[in-house]
Amino acid sequence: MQFDRAGYKVPMLPHVRIRNTVANGLEMTPVGRLCRWTASRLFGGFILAFHRSSGRALTEQVEALRPSRVIALDEMVSRLKSGRSTSGLLAITVDDGYAATVEEYCQIARERQWPMTFYLPTAYLERGSLPFLMIANLQRVCPPTEVRLGGRDFCLVSEKARTEFFAGLIQRMYTAREADYMPLVEGLASHLIDNGLVPESSVYDVEPPVAWADVERWAREPTVSFQSHGVSHQAVVSLQADELHDELVRSKEVIEEHTNNPVAHFCYPYGGPESIGQNAPKIVSEVFSSSVTMSRGRLRGSDPFLLPRVPLYEQDTGNVACLKVLTA
Numbered sequence: 110m111q112f113d114r115a116g117y118k119v120p121m122l123p124h125v126r127i128r129n130t131v132a133n134g135l136e137m138t139p140v141g142r143l144c145r146w147t148a149s150r151l152f153g154g155f156i157l158a159f160h161r162s163s164g165r166a167l168t169e170q171v172e173a174l175r176p177s178r179v180i181a182l183d184e185m186v187s188r189l190k191s192g193r194s195t196s197g198l199l200a201i202t203v204d205d206g207y208a209a210t211v212e213e214y215c216q217i218a219r220e221r222q223w224p225m226t227f228y229l230p231t232a233y234l235e236r237g238s239l240p241f242l243m244i245a246n247l248q249r250v251c252p253p254t255e256v257r258l259g260g261r262d263f264c265l266v267s268e269k270a271r272t273e274f275f276a277g278l279i280q281r282m283y284t285a286r287e288a289d290y291m292p293l294v295e296g297l298a299s300h301l302i303d304n305g306l307v308p309e310s311s312v313y314d315v316e317p318p319v320a321w322a323d324v325e326r327w328a329r330e331p332t333v334s335f336q337s338h339g340v341s342h343q344a345v346v347s348l349q350a351d352e353l354h355d356e357l358v359r360s361k362e363v364i365e366e367h368t369n370n371p372v373a374h375f376c377y378p379y380g381g382p383e384s385i386g387q388n389a390p391k392i393v394s395e396v397f398s399s400s401v402t403m404s405r406g407r408l409r410g411s412d413p414f415l416l417p418r419v420p421l422y423e424q425d426t427g428n429v430a431c432l433k434v435l436t437a
């Protein structure tokens with residue numbers, strides 16, 4: 110049994126259990142130790158992607174990845190672009206700007222002298238919420254119900270129907286603009302709240318974003334860097350070229366204004382190929398020096414505007430982190 114950051118029990122899925130067993134086995138053998146050393150030395154460096162795991166998990170994972178050494182993303186990108194080696198090096202990136210995560214990680218960045226890059230979606234800092242957080246809330250609390258949304262009847266009585274409904278919604282979120290799916294989300298929220306099926310807070314209360322005042326405070330710490338995750342956290346594939354360009358420039362300007370530091374790096378919302386599309390990397394390259402995805406991989410001659418990362422989560426032990434890097 111595992112626990113998330115709020116202390117809730119999380120059942121260990123079979124594939125996670127198998128991976129943990131393999132990772133632990135790897136640790137105990139000389140072959141495993143050789144693999145770890147080889148992974149650090151022989152292949153390219155890598156960029157870790159975090160979202161909202163605990164500082165304890167991050168510390169355990171980064172320590173387990175030794176002898177790989179933490180460097181700033183800026184340095185990693187400049188090494189990559191100038192053809193210098195990145196092997197034995199890793200960069201830490203953290204998406205979305207959750208207040209608690211930013212605070213805890215920034216303290217670790219300062220204490221351990223581990224450079225960290227935080228990608229902020231600026232509308233989340235302004236509004237206090239984002240569509241995907243509201244959808245996650247609805248998915249968690251939606252009881253069996255029948256509802257008419259956008260002129261269509263949805264029978265969400267069975268668990269299977271609700272699972273399919275939310276899977277469809279999330280798929281749209283990954284590829285479509287907010288206006289295409291938010292009316293459905295808002296409609297369902299109103300239906301559940303107005304009929305007394307769920308309290309309003311269970312839909313609208315989300316984990317708070319970092320405050321601009323804290324961004325400004327931490328921006329003075331040399332190991333902390335705030336970079337762009339766009340404005341609206343919409344899939345860039347859904348935006349017109351000029352809309353995307355405008356989002357990139359606006360987010361860059363707002364973050365630079367608050368931090369007094371250059372903003373040169375971008376993180377694609379959702380980060381999968383279907384959310385990025387064909388045209389975005391060129392538009393991003395007109396405003397930024399690099400952009401990261403959620404595709405798993407290491408930095409071997411990578412396109413600076415489609416950089417792969419290695420995502421790590423709360424349940425990943427140090428050994429699993431090593432295995433993920435080794436197989437990336």
Ligand SMILES: [Zn+2]
Binds near residue numbers: 204
């Ligand atoms: Zn994000």
